[in-house]
Amino acid sequence: MMGTDSEVAFSVEQMNPLVIFENETSYASNQSATDQSVGGKIDIDPCLGRYIYVHNLPSQFNYDLLKNCRLLTRGTNSNMCPYMVNLGIGAEIEDSHWVLSNKSWFSTNQFMLEVIFHNKMKRYECLTSDSSLASAIFVPYYAGLDISQYLWSSNLSVRDSPGLDLLRWLAARPEWKKMLGMDHFLVAGRISWDFRRQTDNVSDWGTKFRFLPESKNMTMLSVESSSWNNDFAVPYPTNFHPSKDREVLKWQSRMKAQNRSYLFTFAGAPRSDLNDSIRGVAIEQCRASRVCKFIDCSSSDGNHCDNPVNVMKVFQSSVYCLQPPGDSYTRRSIFDSILAGCIPVFFHPGTAYAQYLWHLPSNGTNYSVYIPVRDVKNWKGNLEKILLGISKEKELAMREEVVGLIPRIIYADPRSRLKTFEDAFDLTVKGVLERIEGVRRIIKEGKDPSVGFAEGDDYKYTFSQWEKFEEDPLL
Template structure:
């Protein structure tokens, strides 16, 4: 596995680059079943509010308008043929006022691929009238399976050979972005650390299982991604509380590292990638948020302590079954094995009935 500093906003770059190297690509427009639009909307949106320091400031509304004008001048688009675009920010932000890339009525035969679908039904109804649903794709994780199918098989076969001596890991920054997250951070405060797995256990490990660890992640630290993945590869369960939005990139970091993700359910259903094809119950633990509120960390531990070792092994096998589909292989060439892009393309084919 290759560990790289890939963030959620990398989705546009990754999908574009992988499609450029895809064996399905054709340079003959008449042969194409669908067209990919390499518009880096999420990356461009970052420039808009920060344009004070730019020599050539970007007005995102005008930028998106230029794209629409260009597309409407192209014959395949005029003919209503399927078009696809990736969005590296969550759906709510890409539909927000000032970033109007999605709510354009003439893009009705455009399918968007993004990392999170809005969970508020009323909000979605207001902004998505007449538009195709968003295809939810995995966040780009830090970990990427390498190259050929043989290399991938070797990684999967060896993923659980090393001991996992952290029972529950919470990898999260100290940001207190929502009330539920605050409760969880407070409950894990006594087990907080910022050091690497190796440094921590070189002085503290006595051979027994450590119940809880809060790895306080520092996103500007150059080694942050390596340290996070190292901790996850030695942990059994990885907590995934909501952050700034209901979903987390850390969920996919955990999967690639073989750490069983623990999802906290609220009042709304959160859509995860490829739900019709992947059985999330087979490799995740789901807990109602109300079960955690006001409880001490030892009581949070209680339900996990009742999970039988064989059940843990079954969930770990479930991770092995889905892992390739929830990450993006590296390098992104046509010789790499199956990954999330294959599932995304299947979803697109289904949406357009190609």
């Protein structure tokens, strides 16, 4: 439910439709001032309904974090500074032993999405410095990098203070007052659950940023969404950041023609606390199979998963890539497998089907295998047998679909722009604009836009929502 704070909660009576829709008037006046009639034809502004205004935040919320990159961690003692180069995509991978294509692959950290997204936004073709023209307002807060400094702190005030400071700053801005933040959005490079601590118990994980009244009125994009309606999932950043369309086409052709010697593969680390999950079963069955390759991400024998060459080499040689949930529902490995033309195998709807609604097909079995495992203790399935039972025709059709998804799940090099393909950034911006336009329509109809905007959906990640895929998951 939306907060009831009198300064934040919406009521239709409070809103002046002329104020809420002043951007429509501005568009019209801007169009009449700039459009030219040529031969009786009027050139329509191509950015009409697509303008985005970017807040110029105090540097403490973004650029200072990059300057102090040695204070940032990704849950370990790793130095994040090397990942900051090339506008957040990391250093170019120069010697991949013919596994990767040249000039398009980088050592990208999975937590760098907010930096990459911000730098891509700077090249967005419909930016405006006039917020009255904007259909959406972007908040370039590096939320994930910010809280990574404090997530393990026992002081809850320390954990929560950066988010509180940001919201105070936003709420004082004139841009906020127009729609009380419902036209604002931000991007986080960590999962949404890191921002949704529900109690003030020190042992509870994360910050309470997304439960603060002002934050509830914003849309947050993150690599894994929560079960609340104002969170949306967008793909993890991979290591592939092409600068030209031909680089994408060349890679797609190569993945279609790839020789695949393994039936299935799993890349991950064993977790002693996840013995009762399908993850443990996947590792056990993969190790016991002659047609499966297990990449132990906890090892240091040259197969460590931090090296994309090692992972992609095996994924490219595999027909299917197992994607069981780990610490959370989703995995960056989903997108690595798609990049490699390796058909993902899901065991829970929350791993992909309920997540990446703007980027992946609504019919999950077109591009993946779904083996629902509700209770691993009672599950007696054999992965090798199940996957061998899939027809060659179905396998080829799924791979064709997977390879076709590659442009949709990558972030092109932020220093350039693809001309033909829409990448993950383009699809995300389109999704945000459609969401905010839907809010404006509700307001125009005289309804309360806060109804349902930030409500929780307790059934979002339940198996029952995806029973349509369970009837015959292999057909």
